[in-house]
Amino acid sequence: MSESDGVLGVAVIGYAFMGRAHSGAWRAVGAFRPELPQVRQQVLVGRDARQVDRAARRLGWAESSTDWRAVLERADVDVVDVCVPGHLHAEIAVAALEAGKHVIVEKPLANTLVEAEKMVDAARLARTRGIRSMVGFNYRRVPALALARQHVADGRIGEVRQVRISYLQDWLVDETAPMSWRLRRESAGSGALGDLGSHAVDQVRFLLGQEVTQVDGMTHTFVTRRPGERGTEDVSVDDAAWATLRTDGGAVVSLEVSRMATGRKNSLQIDVFGSRGSLRFDLESLNELWTCLDGAEFATRVLVTQPDQPYLDGWWPPGHVLGWDHTFTHQAADFLQALAQGEDPTPSFEDGLAVQQVLEAIERSGTHQDVSTPQPEVLR
Amino acid sequence: MSESDGVLGVAVIGYAFMGRAHSGAWRAVGAFRPELPQVRQQVLVGRDARQVDRAARRLGWAESSTDWRAVLERADVDVVDVCVPGHLHAEIAVAALEAGKHVIVEKPLANTLVEAEKMVDAARLARTRGIRSMVGFNYRRVPALALARQHVADGRIGEVRQVRISYLQDWLVDETAPMSWRLRRESAGSGALGDLGSHAVDQVRFLLGQEVTQVDGMTHTFVTRRPGERGTEDVSVDDAAWATLRTDGGAVVSLEVSRMATGRKNSLQIDVFGSRGSLRFDLESLNELWTCLDGAEFATRVLVTQPDQPYLDGWWPPGHVLGWDHTFTHQAADFLQALAQGEDPTPSFEDGLAVQQVLEAIERSGTHQDVSTPQPEVLR
Amino acid sequence: MSESDGVLGVAVIGYAFMGRAHSGAWRAVGAFRPELPQVRQQVLVGRDARQVDRAARRLGWAESSTDWRAVLERADVDVVDVCVPGHLHAEIAVAALEAGKHVIVEKPLANTLVEAEKMVDAARLARTRGIRSMVGFNYRRVPALALARQHVADGRIGEVRQVRISYLQDWLVDETAPMSWRLRRESAGSGALGDLGSHAVDQVRFLLGQEVTQVDGMTHTFVTRRPGERGTEDVSVDDAAWATLRTDGGAVVSLEVSRMATGRKNSLQIDVFGSRGSLRFDLESLNELWTCLDGAEFATRVLVTQPDQPYLDGWWPPGHVLGWDHTFTHQAADFLQALAQGEDPTPSFEDGLAVQQVLEAIERSGTHQDVSTPQPEVLR
């Protein structure tokens, strides 16, 4: 800690969707975990001076700034939390680590493997000096998923054989929905595969504690042209992706992600089938885990709001459900706890790189075989 | 507003369960509704100086105090939010209103009808001076229930005929669970009926916009003696209660509340059946509303996380669910909006009194008739 | 058995809804339980000679008849299965028992207590001669409910404290739906209370193995006038009914039945809460039972299609679900088994009478108390 009062100064870079979510976590983490090092919301950083100043006041920050490099020099900033778009992650994160700041980077780690590898190098070097880093896969902090990982680790479902994981949204179903930066490869890097698939692959590694060793998959763009500001434009990223993965523990995983799944708003569904049980989760019912443990015949719907379940003792009595944004508070708390204990938080930048290596291998894979079926003379 | 900076100073009295929940709301309301008057978390009040000081720091308060009367005199306090146990509500709330402070009182309004009526008198007088008051039935701010009320008000389910409402918990199932202040009439006033039934009755009035005119009901204590600190003690409140209500709009409501409903943690379930549709809700799945509207044959599961649904435009993209504690942020925002517009917030103290009048009538009612069935000669 | 071939001759009286369902059971029972006495579908009885003849051929009967009294005299008829409307039950059933035939009577046992008592007398007398009788509460033969009863009897949920039972349909929601015999007291005896409430009360007695000793309730008709063939007519039965029951085992039961529950087609829902567990069932998901047993914290969704569960070993492999009409096949099998073992089948006519005594007591009970709430000056 940089200051005599023992309070950690935090800077968040970015004040859009993720900057707002992370700000809420820094506001709430002290109430959630009073025993952890106290934090001070020191400075919010953005490009537009007026807007970032207004955001800072509303989101609980003491100051605002438009100069992230200057913020890295400040003695009253101990933690830098990077919430800007992916193509800016590498530059800021590497500089922050070099400046001796602990760093959190929102997922995905970077838009390219080259950048991600550079970040891993910087994190490894910084680690030797006691500087900590983490990538923000917040779904590891969903209580139900943390509980699921415990059950797997404790052998409650036996040896994991088969995993079904899908992350389905529907915001691109309408073919007249306009072109945007998210649909151009140069700005977004990837489509559903990178955005949703990264969460899915991280969960596979997290829940199983295994590495992905082989992949076969494909991506597809259903709506290939959309209206842009200057006429129709080509969509250059995928709308959906599919893959089967094999892990070093012998499990087979089927993965499917899509932005065209009509009726699904934010549905990350996971089934883990083991030799002695199974687990089931859906992000749209974030407080529930279906558990079939220790050779049981059927699954139990567990409402994950009990004080003895992960992250729950800092909140409310049983049955008082949490929301999506609570996961960021849990993430901030886990990060602070690692700092307090002088340990490296997880997931590491290496974890972030591993996810991107799997995604890239999926993009490169995939060969289909033709099938020729008879032309029936009768109507089906 | 008392201050030149146009920022409202808030004091919360109480820092236990409800004090923590309300503190979170005051921390978050600016991020949720930037366009509303800004608030300053001025002072947290409690009886134990050291503990309330520690709580104040962790929950985001500038100061702490052990003297609520002194706090009422402060010019930098505009809003007093009363989160202490029910038997202290009347004294503090009446004094705060007389001191010219806007007041929020956690539900139930008071433990006795006499106290509740006194509070209504004070609120009516204060209202003539532009001083606002509200009782904290936070479930009115569950987005799914606010949406349900809209559908009823818009006639989407026609004329409401039949309502089923139950609020079931299970924390008293174990007959060896110890005696506590909540199980003594002198301290708690009532058992499941007052604690859970108050939410249920408020929802009936809120959703239907109708008054309860007749009741028939009963209460019951399943475990009548529990281990106390000095030996076994009598339980003097109800474990469960049942009632049928009739409203001035011609609806019939069945109500059931219990702390003995094994397997249910916090299950407030509501079915509203109308002449052209129906609605269904369960607090354990807080982000969902089942809607059967406009004469439809079957119910649709609506995930209430769309930006055009109540309270959702201030949060996250579709499918990113909220938790139980977000309702307090909504409540704070609604209160601030009423202040900003010079209007009386709802639910009013009169609403709080009406709920208690219904509950008391339920306690007084109930006559059962004997049935004599044949003693079959065969085994059933 | 009357014949040398050891095959039981069956006659069904009535070929409408229930006659069709019972005919299907007699067709299928041999395939379901090959080890039971074989049956022969001897004769189907109805009033219209042409229609009953056509029905007999399609429903698998050897003959048809329009004279039920003559059928009672036939030596090749051993079992008489009464599927006509309730007001005809007593006459036919008593005559059949006197003629020495084993008798099944569709529920409810009769339309009046006087008739039901007469039937009980006849059944008791016949029993002394080895003549068997049963009332057709087929939901006792839903595998999930039979399993539920086992769990209760085995103490898996401890002492039963609280039961919630509702039977909701919606076929009368439309206020322009025409008048019919079911809505006139003289022909139907009762409305939702008799039709749906009888199933509900029978389930309470069946699942708990306890007698109802006290009731408090009410009935209500939401649509009091409906279009008849000769202009608008008064509806003289209830659309819905509510009650709380107390049992001789100390349980409290809330009961609600309705034909106005928009969106519910045939929803018999049962929650049984005990001191060590709970059970949950919905007839619209007939193959599922939610079980929370032996002090477990949460409920497990059991798919009741396993060969070791009640009635399942005669059907298909796990996961192959049964339908509503399979319950009649189970009922026929249970009846045949009782005959084979020289025992009285259940539920007995006494059981049928007990249900009607409870229903009548509900109709006679009910007193509501007025509530006067404040007229708020503010809008709610």
Next chain:
Amino acid sequence: MSESDGVLGVAVIGYAFMGRAHSGAWRAVGAFRPELPQVRQQVLVGRDARQVDRAARRLGWAESSTDWRAVLERADVDVVDVCVPGHLHAEIAVAALEAGKHVIVEKPLANTLVEAEKMVDAARLARTRGIRSMVGFNYRRVPALALARQHVADGRIGEVRQVRISYLQDWLVDETAPMSWRLRRESAGSGALGDLGSHAVDQVRFLLGQEVTQVDGMTHTFVTRRPGERGTEDVSVDDAAWATLRTDGGAVVSLEVSRMATGRKNSLQIDVFGSRGSLRFDLESLNELWTCLDGAEFATRVLVTQPDQPYLDGWWPPGHVLGWDHTFTHQAADFLQALAQGEDPTPSFEDGLAVQQVLEAIERSGTHQDVSTPQPEVLR
């Protein structure tokens, strides 16, 4: 029809699982659809004279036989229904068609492509003489799936883009479960892929009305050795299979089948995502279809028991659910209706062949790519 009485004589070959299910259909079809040609359960055929005789009596057959060739010569047999194991299908079906009998063959059509093609040739030739044939994919007769197909055909979900289909069972989870003929390639032909995948591929073709044109997939055996009668044996079929399919209509389908999905008994789940809606089904909740139609935002749970839905007008009032075996009665009725109208029933033998061509292409496909992820120095 062969006889003067206008009644069709039926022979079923086989009296095990499928023979029992088909027998039930022939018993019930007259009650279900009185307007169709009447049938006579003439003869049940099996290898063991005593057992088939006993089965015939219990399953409603007039006679039994051990000589299927002799049965094909009988003038009182019009329909031959083949329920024996797959490797016997071709010989019996071809002979029956040549003998001028209408033929139903249980799925899959045959164990090899060569046999299946021979059967298609025989069916085409017979068709020119007015002899009809059908393969028994009974899930086309699940009312909810028939309704789903209607919605797709009517354009209610727009252009189909993405389909998720899985068929999961768990009867092989236990690695000590014994070896059986189903786990040897020579007798079973295939494992989960053939058994479960055939239903899945048929549903894709049925629901979409499209042909599969490309596949990429893989199969896997998790438990490769199991205890046999003479010691441990190699399992020579797959436990699970995965594939992505492309159709001639531009849809992408992900398919997963398994006998190792702990906790799933018979779960055929289907999601169909279109440009204007989606559909969802699970065989374990056979009477439900989730529909999101005509651009709706969310899905409605439709209880498929309304008289205006497919197959329902011949059964019971709304809300009275059907079981798995009712689908065979619907199948028999559809077959009889085609005969009555002089049309070819569906699915045809060509449909059966098409399914097997897709399955074989899946078995031949599949190439995985290695992924090398970093070895993190920190623990995950």
